[in-house]
Amino acid sequence: IVSTFHGAELAMAKQKKWVARILRKTLNYSEEITCNSSHTYNQIQALCGRKSHIIPYGSTVEAKDNSGEENQVPIILFTGRHIQRKGVEYLIKAMPHILDQTPARLVVAGDGEYRKTWEQLSKSLNLEQYVQFTGFVSNRELEELYRKCDAYVLPAIHDDQGDTEGLGVVLVEALMHKKPVVASQVGGIVDIIKHEETGLLVQEKDEQDLAQSIVRLLNEKDFAKELGKKGFEYARWQF
Numbered sequence: 001i002v003s004t005f006h007g008a009e010l011a012m013a014k015q016k017k018w019v020a021r022i023l024r025k026t027l028n029y030s031e032e033i034t035c036n037s038s039h040t041y042n043q044i045q046a047l048c049g050r051k052s053h054i055i056p057y058g059s060t061v062e063a064k065d066n067s068g069e070e071n072q073v074p075i076i077l078f079t080g081r082h083i084q085r086k087g088v089e090y091l092i093k094a095m096p097h098i099l100d101q102t103p104a105r106l107v108v109a110g111d112g113e114y115r116k117t118w119e120q121l122s123k124s125l126n127l128e129q130y131v132q133f134t135g136f137v138s139n140r141e142l143e144e145l146y147r148k149c150d151a152y153v154l155p156a157i158h159d160d161q162g163d164t165e166g167l168g169v170v171l172v173e174a175l176m177h178k179k180p181v182v183a184s185q186v187g188g189i190v191d192i193i194k195h196e197e198t199g200l201l202v203q204e205k206d207e208q209d210l211a212q213s214i215v216r217l218l219n220e221k222d223f224a225k226e227l228g229k230k231g232f233e234y235a236r237w238q239f
Helices: 008-015 017-029 038-048 088-099 115-124 139-148 169-176 187-191 207-219 221-238
Strands: 002-005 032-035 075-079 105-109 131-135 151-154 181-184 200-202
Touching (some): 008 017, 032 038, 088 105, 088 115, 088 207, 105 139, 151 169, 169 181, 181 207, 181 221
Parallel strands (some): 075 105, 075 151, 181 200
């Protein structure tokens, strides 16, 4: 028996004792255990005391040409399911601080249960002309969004159930497009983003920290380009 873990089931085990018992029994019966990140590795060890093999997700995204016309107004991109642990509300709250310092536009791609909540938040902050919700996009449309954006942001958090990003595969996709990244220092994200090497890490649920890091990427173009290049090299080798 080989058991592999992505992380969400381990967050559930913290909330429900019966889930923890089932997982612990499964782990103890397994000849080998694999997981997707150092974060998940530590959770498995805390649950049952056993070590596991870290095998991160690979990426099917090929290296993409980052060239093209420069945006008149820089584009900040988020892609993914609209669920609580993605933390997009803090990115929206960061937008007024960003706009105080530099022109910018935020594109939020994807769909999910929190879309209406985030749209209402954007409206309440008078950000309708600065924040665009695309809804579900095709792979072709997603490629175009990656190509056009100036910075990619994953403002992930620990949600109300204690769950967070097991790895953060969208970051690998962004890096494979040579894009500079800002992401929260939570979960498996730290396996992908090394601060000021492959991207910038920020504290979760901190819109001020988010804003300052994003503005830095938008204003320091040479630094942002170098981050994207180093991030691409790391992602191509590791993932």
